[in-house]
Amino acid sequence: MSAVLLIAVPLLAAFISILNKKLAPVLLLLVSLFNIVSIFFYSLGTITIGGFEAPYGISLVLDNYSLIGLIVINIAFFLVLLISYEKVKKVATVLLVALAGLNGLLLTGDLFNLFVFIEVSGIAAYLISTTNKKYVATFNYLVIGTVGSSFYLLGLIILYAMVGTLNMSDMALRISSEGISAANLSLPFLFMFIGLGVEAKLLPFNSWVKGILGNSNKLVGPMIASVYAGTISLVFGRILTSVFVVSDRLGLILTVILLVGIVAGETMAFASTKLREILLYSSIAQASLVIILFLEGITGWAVMMVIANVISKLVLFAIASYTSDELKTDEVDNLKGIFSKNKIIGVAFTIASLSVSGLPLFMGFVVKMNVLTSIFDGEDYLLAAVILLTSIVEGVYFVRVLIKLWYNKEDAKTINYNFVIKYIVSVLAVLLIVFGTYTTVLNDQVETVNEVFEIGGNE
Template identity: 45%
Template sequence: MINPVLLIAIPLLFAFLSVMFKKADKGLLVLAVLFNVLAAFLLKETEVVIGGWKPPFGINLIADQYSIFGLIILNTVFALSVFSSFSSVKKYSTVLLVSLAALNGMMLTGDLFNLFVFLEIASISAYILSTMTKKFKGTFNYIILGALGSNLYLLGIIILYSTVGTLNMADMASKIHLVNNNVLLLALTFIFAGFAVEAKLMPFNGWVKGVYGNANDLSGGIFASAYATAAIMMFGRIFTNIFVLDGTLKTIFLTITVLTFILGEIAAFSQKNIRSTLAFSSVGQAGLIATLFLSGLSGVAMMQVANHALAKLVMFTIAGAMYVYAGTDNIEKLQGLFKKHKLIGFGFSVAALSLVGLPIFYGFYVKIFALSNLFKINSYWIPALILFSSLIEGIYYIRMLAKLWNPGEEGKESKDEYTTKLSLENTFAYAVLAVVVGLFILYISYNPEFITQGISNYLSNIAGGM
């Protein structure tokens, strides 16, 4: 059986080795990501106690159905991003290895303070990765907001620790009812605000456009799929397994997450560059997934996590490649690009249409499932807003695809003479990624049980433990 510690230890060990043996750094990166993908798929439910001190006094790692689901997605998209954009790795192998270790640590830890430690390591790695395109203003904003978020989260868990005397997640969940309501309100507000930075929730997502909107083929895919998966999955763990919200606080948090997905989609609608559009779309998707978690629909939220990670991996990688090789990702300047690169266009289109939730695609199944479950809990305004945001999302994505496939002015006949003179280079890896992920999305569109089986097992375990 695979020991969960290895998903953290192997990338971290290889990161140290890559510093000592600089010429072997890319080889070590390849070995680490391959090992982690294999380990994530072979991982079984278990708990590992670190240092011989049993919880709640010691540190433990938890591999349950929830964390295993997140680990499979996280390590798979991380590996696909690295392999499809291997030429962009350059001198960032060590940073990528450290970030991989930290993201796996976030998913596995059973301790709130160690979650903070892994979050800090992942954030520092992200700051460095965000400098790949030399757009330092975005990195600066990210550092400032990231530091603010980390301190708010730390302050929140300090308040809880001083009250209940534990930082172990399971022990905290069993003792949280002992905390005074006013103290709990303050602590949870700090924790929510702290996690809102990495989860891209309002009003702490001001860094997103500067980082996502200036990402290259490698950093964009990793940020929008791997980092996004780890952040939102841990948000779900905190606010469903540890702290169950109700009353006014739940209403306030839900209002923030709903506004995030509405305003995120509206902002995406107004963008003219592909990466900026995808950046605000990611904000909207984060708000939607957080809303589903807070509404008690963990299973549906996890389904959307998978849909979003796969779609944004392909879309950000291709958009970053447009910037790297064509020098721009402006939609108007790239009209007809997919007529030159049909396989890439296929994967990008499937990913976009699944994200929109168009019928026959996996995203449609997820959104129908979300709406029906919201109706079951007598929620009507959230489904209405989801439909409204989906309409906006559908308009800007279909408009984007129409431009990228058919050159010329909107409403007029498309002609080859309007096709962009720009093109992509070294497209083999991007085409493979687009086709493989595109076909997989089509597969799960017709066989959604492939994704939902693990989620169903997790939900069954929760129900059995209640």
């Protein structure tokens, strides 16, 4: 079997699901399960499509980096489907296309193919977000997303005119062998950075996030905030580490912009009073932080941070969106005391939020500590100070929210969470603790990821 099945089977199932609307959700679950199981049987390597060898044809790359991404994203996708099964029925075909697009984004080794998959998964994301029934917000998302991917295409074609290839590894080779200077590369790089930054929720390009995630239901919230965000971060990582050499000056400018993004995101999260808004601003800050880590070259731990974010955002957004679906409000003051009635949900939410803010015992702490150690090794004290400061701010507002939500009050509203979401969030929370205490797994994975980029990398 070759890994192209990860893309081909969901696409085929999408066409079949049009024929039989009733079968479509079942088909979606089956295909998603098939993807998870089949990942473990693929052998690593480059897959050529259509018999054209790598620089000429489109190739898919399955190395340890994309393998980790595929495992995490496919499992997260399946869990989101289980959590929001009654919402899935209407958009089952769209979700199948989204699954194909996300797997394609992680697997592809060709820059134009990446553009096609950005559009495929993007169009699926616009359609998924229509289940919020906020059409103006979806329209904003569509316009900004389309402009962003057009910019990506513009940067791509300038790069093609300069280098003469579209294959990622071939492009990295030619850039170094033909001696194209980093200053010349900065124009196409900036265009592509803008294009991917729209989807990755980076600061100047993320005005769509508030409309989509601020009104999210239990399908849109976890899907966009956890699965999509994780995928785009990993794509960013691949482009930053294996294609481009960022010049020092450009890297400095980007780092400053991203740092402003972190600070602004945390400040907005601190200032807002709605549960989902706090979470979305916090995820904006996390996305910028991950991109900074990729820019700084701390690839292995950046991947671990993406995984920690996928797990904890899945728990947080699932609970927050489920609660506000049931109660039709997400003002923190109106939700006082809901966790004292639902202890399991409350504990899972607490663990996930403390892991995001980086308290000991949880996965977020291990990741943040290793990241800070390598930043201190690089003697970049400003970056370390910002990360530490924002961690404190994060801790403050999460604890503030948690105190209100745990506050014991007699007339607290009761919500009947169904058993699926209870099981899933508690398993994920246990996973966060396991990774937080038993760190050898993480260290091994970091080393395998770093090895991938040492062989074909440009350091």
